[in-house]
Amino acid sequence: MGDVLKRVPVREQDAHVRAANFEEVCYGYNREEAMEEASRCLNCKNAKCIQGCPVSINIPGFISKVREGDIEGAYKVIGEASALPAICGRVCPQESQCECKCIRGIKGEPVSIGKLERYVADYALEHDIKPERAKQKNGRRVAVIGSGPSGLTCAGDLAKLGYDVTVFEALHELGGVLVYGIPEFRLPKQKVVKKEIEKVRELGVNFETNVVIGKSTTIDQLIEEEKYEAVFIGSGAGLPMFMGIPGETANGVFSANEYLTRSNLMKAFDSSYDTPIAAGKKVAVVGGGNVAMDAARTALRLGAEVHIIYRRSEAELPARVEEVHHAKEEGVIFDLLTNPKEILEDENGWVKGMRVIRMELGEPDASGRRRPVEIPGSEYEIELDTVIMSLGTSPNPLIASTTKGLETNRRKCIVAEESNGQTSKACVFAGGDAVTGAATVILAMGAGKAGAKGIHEFLSGR
Amino acid sequence: MYQIRKAEKIADKIYLMDIEAPRVARHCEPGQFVIVRMDEKGERIPLTICDYNREEGIVTIVFQTVGASTYKMAGLKAGDSFRDFTGPLGRPSEFVSEDPESLSRKKFLFVAGGVGAAPVYPQVKWMKEHGISADVIVGSKTKDLLILEQEMREAAGSYYPCTDDGTYGHSGMVTSMIEELIEKGNQYDVCIAIGPVIMMKFVCLLTKKLGIPTIVSMNPIMVDGTGMCGACRLRVGDEIKFACVDGPEFDGHLVDFDNAMKRQQMYRTEEGRALLKLQEGDTHHGGCGNCGGEK
Ligand SMILES: Cc1cc2nc3c(=O)[nH]c(=O)nc-3n(C[C@H](O)[C@H](O)[C@H](O)COP(=O)(O)OP(=O)(O)OC[C@H]3O[C@@H](n4cnc5c(N)ncnc54)[C@H](O)[C@@H]3O)c2cc1C
Ligand code: FES
Numbered sequence: 001m002g003d004v005l006k007r008v009p010v011r012e013q014d015a016h017v018r019a020a021n022f023e024e025v026c027y028g029y030n031r032e033e034a035m036e037e038a039s040r041c042l043n044c045k046n047a048k049c050i051q052g053c054p055v056s057i058n059i060p061g062f063i064s065k066v067r068e069g070d071i072e073g074a075y076k077v078i079g080e081a082s083a084l085p086a087i088c089g090r091v092c093p094q095e096s097q098c099e100c101k102c103i104r105g106i107k108g109e110p111v112s113i114g115k116l117e118r119y120v121a122d123y124a125l126e127h128d129i130k131p132e133r134a135k136q137k138n139g140r141r142v143a144v145i146g147s148g149p150s151g152l153t154c155a156g157d158l159a160k161l162g163y164d165v166t167v168f169e170a171l172h173e174l175g176g177v178l179v180y181g182i183p184e185f186r187l188p189k190q191k192v193v194k195k196e197i198e199k200v201r202e203l204g205v206n207f208e209t210n211v212v213i214g215k216s217t218t219i220d221q222l223i224e225e226e227k228y229e230a231v232f233i234g235s236g237a238g239l240p241m242f243m244g245i246p247g248e249t250a251n252g253v254f255s256a257n258e259y260l261t262r263s264n265l266m267k268a269f270d271s272s273y274d275t276p277i278a279a280g281k282k283v284a285v286v287g288g289g290n291v292a293m294d295a296a297r298t299a300l301r302l303g304a305e306v307h308i309i310y311r312r313s314e315a316e317l318p319a320r321v322e323e324v325h326h327a328k329e330e331g332v333i334f335d336l337l338t339n340p341k342e343i344l345e346d347e348n349g350w351v352k353g354m355r356v357i358r359m360e361l362g363e364p365d366a367s368g369r370r371r372p373v374e375i376p377g378s379e380y381e382i383e384l385d386t387v388i389m390s391l392g393t394s395p396n397p398l399i400a401s402t403t404k405g406l407e408t409n410r411r412k413c414i415v416a417e418e419s420n421g422q423t424s425k426a427c428v429f430a431g432g433d434a435v436t437g438a439a440t441v442i443l444a445m446g447a448g449k450a451g452a453k454g455i456h457e458f459l460s461g462r
Numbered sequence: 463m464y465q466i467r468k469a470e471k472i473a474d475k476i477y478l479m480d481i482e483a484p485r486v487a488r489h490c491e492p493g494q495f496v497i498v499r500m501d502e503k504g505e506r507i508p509l510t511i512c513d514y515n516r517e518e519g520i521v522t523i524v525f526q527t528v529g530a531s532t533y534k535m536a537g538l539k540a541g542d543s544f545r546d547f548t549g550p551l552g553r554p555s556e557f558v559s560e561d562p563e564s565l566s567r568k569k570f571l572f573v574a575g576g577v578g579a580a581p582v583y584p585q586v587k588w589m590k591e592h593g594i595s596a597d598v599i600v601g602s603k604t605k606d607l608l609i610l611e612q613e614m615r616e617a618a619g620s621y622y623p624c625t626d627d628g629t630y631g632h633s634g635m636v637t638s639m640i641e642e643l644i645e646k647g648n649q650y651d652v653c654i655a656i657g658p659v660i661m662m663k664f665v666c667l668l669t670k671k672l673g674i675p676t677i678v679s680m681n682p683i684m685v686d687g688t689g690m691c692g693a694c695r696l697r698v699g700d701e702i703k704f705a706c707v708d709g710p711e712f713d714g715h716l717v718d719f720d721n722a723m724k725r726q727q728m729y730r731t732e733e734g735r736a737l738l739k740l741q742e743g744d745t746h747h748g749g750c751g752n753c754g755g756e757k
Binding site (some may be wrong): 083095170171172180209210211212215218236238239240244246249250251254255257258261262266267272273274275348349396397398 | 486
């Protein structure tokens with residue numbers, strides 16, 4: 001056995017090779033590696049890691065099953081709390097949730113909880129272990145809007161309780177950000193996302209794609225005409241923001257959402273699909289979050305030289321450490337403390353460059369992060385043919401504006417109780433990015449769970 | 463799957479189809495559009511709604527073949543299906559929610575160019591159903607390309623066809639027809655112009671001079687059509703608007719048509735196509751209307 005202070009390393013695709021393909025970066029553990037890593041868990045009585053998990057998975061519980069080699073048993077333990085473990089094992093920010101609470105982490109490296117979760121979930125997918133269906137249906141209809149992690153979790157939990165659940169999705173594919181946002185090389189679509197969604201379908205959930213709530217029908221009509229007794233809104237983060245600088249409507253400027261949607265949802269990187277994507281020779285991605293990293297690494301794989309333009313320093317990058325590390329390894333160039341002033345167009349309206357300015361960090365602002373300020377006279381131009389804006393999102397007003405009595409806050413997010421998803425309208429519940437603004441998969445799942453609990457209490461109290 | 467009930471060619475390169483899509487048919491209003499996808503690997507293509515039958519759950523679409531995807535679509539027959547058919551998208555025309563009283567006092571002028579007659583038709587029909595008689599100008603290059611004439615004649619108060627080459631109706635552009643009507647003493651409170659961007663631009667320059675508020679319908683490049691991607695953004699006044707959620711209809715006197723044309727050029731001009739092919743590299747598979755989709 002190796003050094004107990006160190007985690008069992010996980011195998012990855014070589015950085016030089018993977019920078020040119022869309023195959024998954026991380027290979028994950030095999031059985032031996034998983035069992036060895038599991039043996040590092042101290043099985044704490046008062047397990048801190050569980051408190052760090054937004055859906056409270058019994059972490060020591062499933063890890064001790066892994067140590068015994070009972071992987072199916074481990075899957076059952078995770079399944080009590082999470083409907084999408086193969087996804088969470090890949091994209092959760094474990095370093096700031098469960099793993100940062102791990103006692104092992106005080107002296108050495110914390111247990112690789114995320115990689116163990118992934119191993120268990122992939123085993124279940126490979127061996128087609130089915131989740132348990134409700135023994136009896138109660139015949140009561142609930143509508144769920146959006147098939148992202150919040151909607152899928154809410155639908156799965158309600159179906160397990162016997163409800164007759166239908167998920168309405170605006171796009172032609174199920175999964176929300178899991179299919180159109182997060183790239184193939186981090187989260188395989190056929191191998192993982194599709195199969196996890198199939199498991200939710202096996203619980204008895206119905207899905208209707210190509211239905212835009214607020215357009216194809218409204219929440220009020222679902223309740224009055226289609227006889228749904230409760231509705232859960234999990235409609236996601238919404239519209240991409242732009243900076244408002246000159247040149248932003250030039251050809252060759254994309255939002256990260258458009259760029260990633262073309263590549264992930266419409267599979268533009270695969271030449272047998274009809275949707276094109278402007279690959280670019282020299283690409284700037286403006287922003288420093290997970291979304292920016294994904295856009296940068298996608299452009300890189302399509303053959304471009306890629307620069308991340310971010311106005312603060314490395315320490316403030318909001319992206320997960322692992323993503324920044326992977327991006328650097330693959331050759332993404334980080335132009336930190338730099339901010340765009342103008343996008344330069346050629347005579348035909350195509351991007352030819354960007355005028356940027358150097359920044360320095362000043363006093364901390366309200367968020368506690370040091371505020372970036374421009375260094376006078378430090379402007380310069382860079383040559384580019386593609387610019388990808390990754391500046392976050394603002395809520396889509398479609399649902400709020402078509403539902404009577406649904407309250408939104410100052411930031412136009414839907415107002416909902418954290419504990420049960422209750423909105424200002426009696427039978428309507430909400431959660432995920434639509435309520436919090438862009439956040440994480442696991443927080444959206446947590447909100448989906450809370451919403452299911454809220455709906456169950458509401459309907460069984462009736 | 464969404465079945466095609468009827469498919470016919472109504473002019474050179476212009477096709478009309480009736481599609482079974484009950485949810486869309488039940489809720490769509492004039493001014494809105496749909497997004498369709500032919501098959502698993504197809505693009506999401508935005509198309510205007512030309513007509514609808516709520517009882518039968520049928521939506522009528524009209525499209526012109528411009529790129530690889532629309533060429534492929536033209537090959538579909540009655541009995542075939544679309545894999546995806548989403549809508550109605552965008553906002554309904556403003557008049558739909560206007561007070562009927564004030565509406566009945568207004569005089570509307572519709573100006574359609576080319577396939578723009580398709581989205582204009584349900585608006586004119588709506589007007590007739592609400593007892594409003596609207597004047598309609600429909601322009602096309604030549605007589606054979608004039609579409610929906612019969613339908614339009616039935617719905618319009620007065621109908622004025624024009625052809626660029628003088629083979630039918632008024633000889634000349636739609637703008638000269640507008641001028642003629644004004645010279646004859648007609649007065650309009652609202653103009654609604656739908657057609658090629660260049661046509662809408664010139665109609666707006668004219669109506670601005672004439673002091674007639676004008677609405678145009680924009681059809682920029684789209685991907686999702688729900689507000690998520692921003693591909694459809696336009697400059698309107700000082701603001702950036704998303705055509706799929708804020709539009710597709712806008713105040714024509716505020717739209718930056720030159721910018722919109724540049725963005726469309728990405729797919730519609732020689733230079734744009736060449737550049738696109740270069741930029742898209744291996745992922746270029748038509749859509750430029752030029753290469754017929756060869757790899
Ligand atoms: C590129 C990218 C990378 C990310 N990486 C990570 C990561 O590594 N780790 C992590 O934890 N989080 C990550 N996130 C964030 C995470 O994906 C989101 O927080 C999470 O998906 C939110 O889930 P949700 O269910 O609230 O909404 P979404 O996943 O956005 O799903 C909402 C769904 O609702 C549909 N919808 C919207 N409006 C309507 C309507 N009117 N009618 C019907 N359907 C509608 C949408 O089409 C969509 O499918 C990333 C996000 C992006 C964009
Ligand atoms: S088409 Fe994507 S936002 Fe309008």
